[in-house]
Amino acid sequence: TPYMPLPIKLLDNFHTIKSTTSRLHGWISLNGDYVWEDDGIVLDAEKEAKRVTDKAEEMEVERNKALVPPKLRSGEFKPKQSLGQNFLTDQNTINRIVNSFSKDATRSTSSITGLVELGPGPGALTQLLISKYGTENFRCIEIDQRSVELLNKQYPELDVRHMDVLQVDYPGMKREINGEGGEGLAVIGNLPYYITSQILFALADASHQDAIRSATVTMQWEVGERLVANLSTKAYGILSVVFQIYAETRMHFKIPPTVFYPKPKVDSGLVGLSFVGQEVLRRRLCGVRPRDLRMVLTKTFQQRRKCVRNSLKKLLLEELDGDAEKVQSVLNAQPQLPAAVAKLASEGDAFAKVQRLPEDWAAKRPEEINPAQFIELTRLVYGDELEEGGGVGSGYELGGKVWRKLKHGT
Numbered sequence: 001t002p003y004m005p006l007p008i009k010l011l012d013n014f015h016t017i018k019s020t021t022s023r024l025h026g027w028i029s030l031n032g033d034y035v036w037e038d039d040g041i042v043l044d045a046e047k048e049a050k051r052v053t054d055k056a057e058e059m060e061v062e063r064n065k066a067l068v069p070p071k072l073r074s075g076e077f078k079p080k081q082s083l084g085q086n087f088l089t090d091q092n093t094i095n096r097i098v099n100s101f102s103k104d105a106t107r108s109t110s111s112i113t114g115l116v117e118l119g120p121g122p123g124a125l126t127q128l129l130i131s132k133y134g135t136e137n138f139r140c141i142e143i144d145q146r147s148v149e150l151l152n153k154q155y156p157e158l159d160v161r162h163m164d165v166l167q168v169d170y171p172g173m174k175r176e177i178n179g180e181g182g183e184g185l186a187v188i189g190n191l192p193y194y195i196t197s198q199i200l201f202a203l204a205d206a207s208h209q210d211a212i213r214s215a216t217v218t219m220q221w222e223v224g225e226r227l228v229a230n231l232s233t234k235a236y237g238i239l240s241v242v243f244q245i246y247a248e249t250r251m252h253f254k255i256p257p258t259v260f261y262p263k264p265k266v267d268s269g270l271v272g273l274s275f276v277g278q279e280v281l282r283r284r285l286c287g288v289r290p291r292d293l294r295m296v297l298t299k300t301f302q303q304r305r306k307c308v309r310n311s312l313k314k315l316l317l318e319e320l321d322g323d324a325e326k327v328q329s330v331l332n333a334q335p336q337l338p339a340a341v342a343k344l345a346s347e348g349d350a351f352a353k354v355q356r357l358p359e360d361w362a363a364k365r366p367e368e369i370n371p372a373q374f375i376e377l378t379r380l381v382y383g384d385e386l387e388e389g390g391g392v393g394s395g396y397e398l399g400g401k402v403w404r405k406l407k408h409g410t
């Protein structure tokens, strides 16, 4: 259908087809049909890819021209500050957010099979999402009864759930839409900023069970900066470490206060997260338990100016029943990577390649330790679930609620 998202992944494949044989074997048209070389059609792959992209964007612009953000009659829907209600009023920004969502959600697969909007409010994003994806596989989560009523009236087919976004059972919702073992959900939302971190941590937990594939969400600019922060910067902290282990993160663009009503006092950013999924996550953690990682991160970043030796000493004393000698020997250890991680590193895996702790790790501050190294630091303090032969122990659960218990902002 003309409303199908552009199959970016398929276009990637399409390039691959050309590069391996230096001749074009096939191409994909806008409606998802393949045409094979055998059909007698030979095209310039890059030109065709560009043509398809341009055409899709042109159609998108045309289609969205008819849309305007919902106008609320005065007195009908007074924004509540306590619920973080800052409504989008600019259709161009709405289009850009939804376009970024489509890209994030189709990075590893060609189509979106289940989507969830967090906090639809009066429906600025909802309207465009329905026009692109329909209502069947779409769920909205909203705590404000007024919004639920408004959306029910406007889109009777749409499933709007009147509930707290922090109580969503994502694995259950995924099963409901896509069945057992189906694709993870794609999440979108202009979030209520007062619970941003908690929402994100709940998504990380859900990704333990492959319930979430991607999230494209607005947040306060500074929080977004923390998610994508590089090592040794002021913004680097728990959010950076967790989400750079659990996902690929990207800052799509900055959003000024002027496109919201009422105008927030801060700049916003649209962040895209593509969760790596259970299999890659298990490989990255290689037997380390997420709840232990959480403890190490909390202890070290609580005292971000202190070196790791000092901030972990108390924790180690507790773990090692007060045996100061053992604590010293851990703090002086030069740990090797587990064989499975070393193998990945030697094969060029970008994450594993930087996973080994440096010699002077104990003298470093937490902001100097990269996300992969935090996994090794946790292994050192708490051990892991690896068996004799180096395999991951049976019964090794990633966990249901691990991250979401963290206090907001830490």
Ligand SMILES: C[S@@+](CC[C@H](N)C(=O)[O-])C[C@H]1O[C@@H](n2cnc3c(N)ncnc32)[C@H](O)[C@@H]1O
Pocket (backbone or CB within 6 Å): 083, 084, 085, 086, 087, 088, 118, 119, 120, 121, 122, 123, 124, 125, 141, 142, 143, 144, 147, 163, 164, 165, 166, 189, 190, 191, 192, 193, 195
């Ligand atoms: C920033 S507004 C976005 C509204 C709309 N999507 C837009 O872009 O114009 C955040 C929305 O989240 C809703 N909300 C706030 N706290 C919530 C919670 N705990 N659970 C579910 N929804 C919540 C608010 O009622 C509001 O509609």
